[in-house]
Amino acid sequence: MSTIISNGAEANAFKGDIKVEKICCVGAGYVGGPTAAVIAFQNPHIQVTVVDRDETRIRRWNSLHPPIYEPGLHDIIRIARDGSREAAVAKEPSSEDAVTLATRQPNLFFSTDIAKHIGEADIVLVAVNTPTKYRGVGAGSATDMTAFEAVTGVVAQYAREGAIIVEKSTVPCRTAQLVADTLNMHRPGVHFEILSNPEFLAAGTAVADLLYPDRILIGSNPTPAGKKAAEALASVYAAWVPRERILTTNVWSSELAKLVANSMLAQRISSINSISALCEQTGADVDEVARAVGVDPRIGNKFLMAGIGFGGSCFKKDVLNLVYLAETMGLPEVAEYWRQVVKMNEYARDRFSNRVIKCLNNTLVGKKVTILGFAFKKNTSDTREAPALEMIKTLLEERPREVAVFDPCCNPIVIKQEIKALLGPSADGANISVYGNAYDACEKSTAIIIATEFDEFRNQPPPPPTPAPVEAAPKSRKPDPKADPRPFKTDVPSENELLALHKYLVQRPEVKSADPLDRFNVEPSCEDDCPDCIQERESEETGFATGMGSGGEYKAKERVDWVRISENMAKPRWVFDGRGVIDSREMVKLGVRVESVGRQHRF
Ligand SMILES: NC(=O)C1=CN([C@@H]2O[C@H](COP(=O)(O)OP(=O)(O)OC[C@H]3O[C@@H](n4cnc5c(N)ncnc54)[C@H](O)[C@@H]3O)[C@@H](O)[C@H]2O)C=CC1
Numbered sequence: 079m080s081t082i083i084s085n086g087a088e089a090n091a092f093k094g095d096i097k098v099e100k101i102c103c104v105g106a107g108y109v110g111g112p113t114a115a116v117i118a119f120q121n122p123h124i125q126v127t128v129v130d131r132d133e134t135r136i137r138r139w140n141s142l143h144p145p146i147y148e149p150g151l152h153d154i155i156r157i158a159r160d161g162s163r164e165a166a167v168a169k170e171p172s173s174e175d176a177v178t179l180a181t182r183q184p185n186l187f188f189s190t191d192i193a194k195h196i197g198e199a200d201i202v203l204v205a206v207n208t209p210t211k212y213r214g215v216g217a218g219s220a221t222d223m224t225a226f227e228a229v230t231g232v233v234a235q236y237a238r239e240g241a242i243i244v245e246k247s248t249v250p251c252r253t254a255q256l257v258a259d260t261l262n263m264h265r266p267g268v269h270f271e272i273l274s275n276p277e278f279l280a281a282g283t284a285v286a287d288l289l290y291p292d293r294i295l296i297g298s299n300p301t302p303a304g305k306k307a308a309e310a311l312a313s314v315y316a317a318w319v320p321r322e323r324i325l326t327t328n329v330w331s332s333e334l335a336k337l338v339a340n341s342m343l344a345q346r347i348s349s350i351n352s353i354s355a356l357c358e359q360t361g362a363d364v365d366e367v368a369r370a371v372g373v374d375p376r377i378g379n380k381f382l383m384a385g386i387g388f389g390g391s392c393f394k395k396d397v398l399n400l401v402y403l404a405e406t407m408g409l410p411e412v413a414e415y416w417r418q419v420v421k422m423n424e425y426a427r428d429r430f431s432n433r434v435i436k437c438l439n440n441t442l443v444g445k446k447v448t449i450l451g452f453a454f455k456k457n458t459s460d461t462r463e464a465p466a467l468e469m470i471k472t473l474l475e476e477r478p479r480e481v482a483v484f485d486p487c488c489n490p491i492v493i494k495q496e497i498k499a500l501l502g503p504s505a506d507g508a509n510i511s512v513y514g515n516a517y518d519a520c521e522k523s524t525a526i527i528i529a530t531e532f533d534e535f536r537n538q539p540p541p542p543p544t545p546a547p548v549e550a551a552p553k554s555r556k557p558d559p560k561a562d563p564r565p566f567k568t569d570v571p572s573e574n575e576l577l578a579l580h581k582y583l584v585q586r587p588e589v590k591s592a593d594p595l596d597r598f599n600v601e602p603s604c605e606d607d608c609p610d611c612i613q614e615r616e617s618e619e620t621g622f623a624t625g626m627g628s629g630g631e632y633k634a635k636e637r638v639d640w641v642r643i644s645e646n647m648a649k650p651r652w653v654f655d656g657r658g659v660i661d662s663r664e665m666v667k668l669g670v671r672v673e674s675v676g677r678q679h680r681f
């Protein structure tokens with residue numbers, strides 16, 4: 079591998095250990111916000127500042143309602159951004175012996191002053207968006223590097239000599255070379271090390287993924303300076319991640335591994351979805367097939383949930399990124415192999431939409447159809463590339479009386495804005511209503527389509543997980559949320575232990591406080607235009623809760639009452655289960671016809 083920067087300055091660079099005191103994360107989105115929050119939470123002595131050019135986003139990060147919802151994020155931000163008060167915590171569940179928790183100063187900040195914070199940082203994490211290009215050369219598969227390149231330019235101008243520049247965004251393989259060239263062009267002779275440190279968190283479980291990652295991947299130059307830079311970044315993670323989970327590779331392997339990880343996950347979903355089409359024709363049941371193959375440790379039991387396809391901002395773009403790489407490297411067979419993963423995904427979604435329309439006698443005129451679930455997966459408010467969006471578009475072509483939408487995590491105000499953005503001017507004439515609860519959304523509906531796998535929509539407890547393969551990975555290190563984590567492992571409990579105790583206590587029915595350890599400082603308030611505050615005010619009248627409050631999010635989700643829903647549906651009552659959450663035998667008892675992905679039965 080070529081050395082990334084060979085400008086002669088390297089010999090003097092990084093003498094001695096690198097002390098990390100300030101980190102700047104550029105991009106306050108789904109990755110930058112939670113990642114920086116967890117780094118700050120676990121490293122109280124490091125000042126972490128998240129910068130973004132989007133003033134509204136930064137304002138919201140500095141308020142009661144951050145711009146994104148992730149379970150558990152609120153509690154982390156409350157400690158890192160707001161600091162905490164001195165508190166006493168019993169060492170054992172019913173012991174008088176207490177440990178005193180010292181006051182914590184805030185060390186997580188959000189700002190729009192990008193140049194200043196880049197200029198002060200020892201490590202700059204670049205976590206801006208890298209979507210698919212939609213025009214020009216490579217449109218439809220190449221990565222749009224506009225935001226990433228713009229940030230690289232600012233870094234080149236303002237970063238201090240010796241700062242470590244980290245690719246956190248998912249980028250095409252060999253991007254580090256472009257970063258190096260830009261830095262060299264603007265600051266010839268000034269040494270910077272560039273690391274690749276891709277993020278593997280998933281929406282809806284971001285905080286847990288960050289607190290208990292399977293691995294941290296750091297790609298660096300194979301030079302002494304490169305290794306030293308990698309060690310400096312590793313030491314930040316080592317505050318809470320066991321060393322054996324921190325993997326180091328060369329930069330190109332790290333960049334490519336991120337694309338491969340997402341592509342292989344997407345490939346599994348497309349594989350099982352292709353089988354679900356076969357199941358519907360043959361009488362096999364896709365869940366039974368998935369269970370039967372998943373116990374084989376060589377195959378594994380994860381990511382075998384058939385449905386209407388993967389959504390989200392990353393799988394499609396990252397597979398296409400790999401496709402483009404293969405194409406530009408003159409490997410058309412490789413490109414075509416991976417492109418098929420995306421094609422199969424679109425096929426899964428469109429096949430299901432067509433099945434809905436076919437069951438409704440090929441016409442939706444005069445009918446109300448309800449979509450339950452708008453987010454691309456459960457427990458997130460992220461709706462990017464959600465299959466529900468394209469399905470709504472297809473259904474509207476059939477001129478239904480109404481398309482109703484309800485999502486337990488997404489703010490209705492935001493859903494309306496997104497549908498409007500998707501449909502453009504035609505949104506004004508479309509009969510789309512977004513509801514704050516499932517009952518109003520489903521009232522007088524001929525058909526309900528379950529588009530997201532929220533537990534709230536299940537009519538039965540979730541089935542037992544497919545047995546883990548015998549040679550399964552070592553037992554998860556995540557604490558059992560139902561068990562008191564005390565006694566602590568050491569005299570001074572770690573932030574992870576305190577967080578586990580906080581979660582355990584807020585779930586206890588007798589605990590009414592959202593701050594059972596009595597550590598939280600007062601939170602900053604929101605500005606008048608905060609959509610969550612507006613929704614909360616409105617919901618006091620409608621009885622709808624956004625679930626944003628601390629404490630409540632850890633409690634078991636209340637399921638919708640399918641008896642009540644079915645009684646108020648229009649005949650013939652149809653439920654189309656696009657996510658495998660409905661036990662059709664129970665539904666049939668309510669006089670409801672069910673069609674599910676990957677199953678043949680029709681009642
Ligand atoms: N969303 C996810 O779950 C994951 C995303 N990734 C990768 O992380 C990267 C970021 O993704 P998200 O956080 O989802 O994106 P996002 O769109 O939520 O956030 C990106 C942020 O960057 C800001 N930004 C763009 N250009 C800027 C500039 N020139 N200066 C300052 N700020 C700028 C935007 O205003 C935005 O707030 C992408 O490369 C993505 O592929 C990786 C793992 C998981």
Ligand SMILES: O=C(O)[C@H]1O[C@H](OP(=O)(O)OP(=O)(O)OC[C@H]2O[C@@H](n3ccc(=O)[nH]c3=O)[C@H](O)[C@@H]2O)[C@H](O)[C@@H](O)[C@@H]1O
Pocket residue numbers: 248277278279280281282340343347380381382383384385386387388389390391392393454455456531
């Ligand atoms: O780079 C990224 O952005 C992230 O992409 C995915 O995370 P995410 O897209 O947030 O969520 P997933 O849990 O992977 O689900 C993606 C989609 O696949 C669908 N899915 C998932 C699993 C399954 O068995 N079947 C299935 O249809 C989900 O409903 C969802 O629409 C990866 O899981 C993360 O490791 C990665 O960091």
